[in-house]
Amino acid sequence: MNNTRGSAPLMIPILVLVVISAAVLTAGCLFHQDERELKVIHAGSLVAPFGEMVKAFECQHPDVDILLEGHGSIQAIRHITELHEEYDVVAVADDSLIPALMYPDHADWYIRFARNQMVIAYTNQSRYACEINQSNWYEILTRPEVRFGFSNPLFDACGYRTLMVIALAESYYNDRTIFDNLIARNFDPQMRSTEDDRGAVSVVVPEVFRPHSDKVAVRGGSVQLIPMLDYADLDYVFEYKSVAQQNGLRYLELPPKIDLSTPEYGSIYQNVSVFLGFQRFRSVGIERVGRPIFYGITVPKNAPHPALGAEFVEFVLSEEGKKILQRANQPTTSPEVVGPGTPQVYATTVMNIGEMER
Amino acid sequence: MTAKISPLSIVVVVLICVGAIITISHFHPPGESQDVMDWNLTLVGNGEVRVLSLDDIKAMPSYEGYGGFFTTVGVVNGPYMCEGVPVEELCDLVGGLNASNTLLVSARDGYLMTFGSDQVRGHFRTYDPQTFREVPHKELEMILMYEVDGAPLTDYGGRPLRIAIVYPEDEGMVTEGHNWVKWVDKIEIRMPSGA
Numbered sequence: 001m002n003n004t005r006g007s008a009p010l011m012i013p014i015l016v017l018v019v020i021s022a023a024v025l026t027a028g029c030l031f032h033q034d035e036r037e038l039k040v041i042h043a044g045s046l047v048a049p050f051g052e053m054v055k056a057f058e059c060q061h062p063d064v065d066i067l068l069e070g071h072g073s074i075q076a077i078r079h080i081t082e083l084h085e086e087y088d089v090v091a092v093a094d095d096s097l098i099p100a101l102m103y104p105d106h107a108d109w110y111i112r113f114a115r116n117q118m119v120i121a122y123t124n125q126s127r128y129a130c131e132i133n134q135s136n137w138y139e140i141l142t143r144p145e146v147r148f149g150f151s152n153p154l155f156d157a158c159g160y161r162t163l164m165v166i167a168l169a170e171s172y173y174n175d176r177t178i179f180d181n182l183i184a185r186n187f188d189p190q191m192r193s194t195e196d197d198r199g200a201v202s203v204v205v206p207e208v209f210r211p212h213s214d215k216v217a218v219r220g221g222s223v224q225l226i227p228m229l230d231y232a233d234l235d236y237v238f239e240y241k242s243v244a245q246q247n248g249l250r251y252l253e254l255p256p257k258i259d260l261s262t263p264e265y266g267s268i269y270q271n272v273s274v275f276l277g278f279q280r281f282r283s284v285g286i287e288r289v290g291r292p293i294f295y296g297i298t299v300p301k302n303a304p305h306p307a308l309g310a311e312f313v314e315f316v317l318s319e320e321g322k323k324i325l326q327r328a329n330q331p332t333t334s335p336e337v338v339g340p341g342t343p344q345v346y347a348t349t350v351m352n353i354g355e356m357e358r
Numbered sequence: 359m360t361a362k363i364s365p366l367s368i369v370v371v372v373l374i375c376v377g378a379i380i381t382i383s384h385f386h387p388p389g390e391s392q393d394v395m396d397w398n399l400t401l402v403g404n405g406e407v408r409v410l411s412l413d414d415i416k417a418m419p420s421y422e423g424y425g426g427f428f429t430t431v432g433v434v435n436g437p438y439m440c441e442g443v444p445v446e447e448l449c450d451l452v453g454g455l456n457a458s459n460t461l462l463v464s465a466r467d468g469y470l471m472t473f474g475s476d477q478v479r480g481h482f483r484t485y486d487p488q489t490f491r492e493v494p495h496k497e498l499e500m501i502l503m504y505e506v507d508g509a510p511l512t513d514y515g516g517r518p519l520r521i522a523i524v525y526p527e528d529e530g531m532v533t534e535g536h537n538w539v540k541w542v543d544k545i546e547i548r549m550p551s552g553a
């Protein structure tokens with residue numbers, strides 16, 4: 001009896017604590033939901049403009065915390081399609097990768113929002129910096145004392161695009177020695193470039209891709225190549241124009257027929273295909289075909305916050321977003337929706353884009 | 359005789375329980391899951407095929423060293439203290455690697471990397487993690503890592519087996535991240551294509 005009577009008052013604090021504990025746990029869960037965390041995965045070359053984009057978006061949306069993650073474009077997509085991770089927005093430096101790797105299970109639309117072009121970056125210290133121009137660059141790069149570099153085509157789109165530029169240069173300048181002088185002879189095993197009866201050029205990259213001399217440097221990406229220019233370890237580097245500008249480098253613009261910038265020359269670009277020496281990703285083939293460089297952005301189907309992701313995409317496409325991209329030296333383009341799906345969540349924007357395109 | 363339970367002790371017990379619930383709900387214990395215990399590494403070379411369990415690999419003489427890497431956009435990870443088995447010793451189990459061979463390392467997620475025989479023997483470029491300028495190095499070893507900083511790898515970190523490029527003393531330098539293949543499940547010695 002006494003025990004029963006005595007346990008009644010004890011039950012009150014226990015119950016209170018249980019309720020408080022439940023409230024704490026529930027609040028923890030709710031807090032996580034209300035945090036409005038937005039995860040954006042993007043191509044490495046968008047690091048600078050997207051850094052600025054995030055600052056501006058968060059300024060307008062103080063309750064949103066954006067997590068940015070940069071990778072090579074293929075790797076960025078694989079985080080969603082093969083590693084089954086959740087992101088709200090994906091933006092890549094080759095828009096053709098989205099339909100190729102994400103349709104139909106992980107996305108069914110994307111928007112072209114930016115473009116780029118291949119240039120040759122250099123500094124004031126580069127040998128023959130005062131001399132190089134659109135008509136002699138391949139001759140200057142051939143000189144024995146000149147060192148140049150590019151990123152590894154097995155790992156970086158800028159790398160296989162470099163090989164495309166050099167292969168296209170042979171036709172443009174009507175000089176069939178350019179690829180051999182700049183690339184083939186500097187690698188062991190030697191690289192092959194062949195042309196068929198219809199003029200289509202195939203470049204085959206060996207599975208272990210390393211130059212046999214110091215004349216040519218091949219590295220994983222811009223992260224390693226830019227310091228080599230800065231420290232005068234290299235004279236010239238093939239780069240995206242945006243990356244050259246963002247790093248304050250001088251650069252030589254190449255003729256539009258070879259720099260992969262212009263949709264009108266798409267039929268010329270697609271004459272060149274690069275075949276990579278091994279299939280780095282089970283889901284991605286080894287052939288890369290020349291195309292104009294366009295950046296694509298989408299909200300994956302498994303995005304945890306699709307509406308917020310769409311808001312971010314809308315911001316990127318807005319006038320303010322466009323200005324941010326341009327201030328970061330990322331060339332923009334009129335947005336174009338591609339794909340069978342409709343990004344319903346921002347129908348107004350899509351309608352406006354549709355009007356623009358018409 | 360009835361023991362009296364004070365309200366204070368009940369409060370303490372409940373708080374401990376709440377703390378335990380929160381801890382359990384936010385952290386996963388580092389024990390080996392079934393899929394890790396069932397993990398096999400397939401070695402292929404010179405006409406031989408061998409399948410090793412994680413325990414088989416851990417029973418081999420281990421190598422400890424420091425290593426770190428950087429990503430495509432320059433995010434630096436490490437250096438860490440890494441423990442594993444030299445890849446060259448794994449190759450020896452299927453006839454060994456010669457100078458003209460290449461090594462294909464593949465992973466559960468479909469990722470594949472090719473290494474030259476000189477890389478398997480430690481010929482990698484090393485970089486200053488601040489400037490990303492190349493820096494010289496002494497001895498390097500390519501290992502198949504199963505522990506990092508004294509603990510099993512996390513799932514995101516490549517559990518249970520990941521390639522690592524390491525050096526015996528902490529020199530603070532890093533290597534390219536694409537070489538650090540996660541979730542390794544097959545290592546194959548091959549003649550290069552065209553050979």
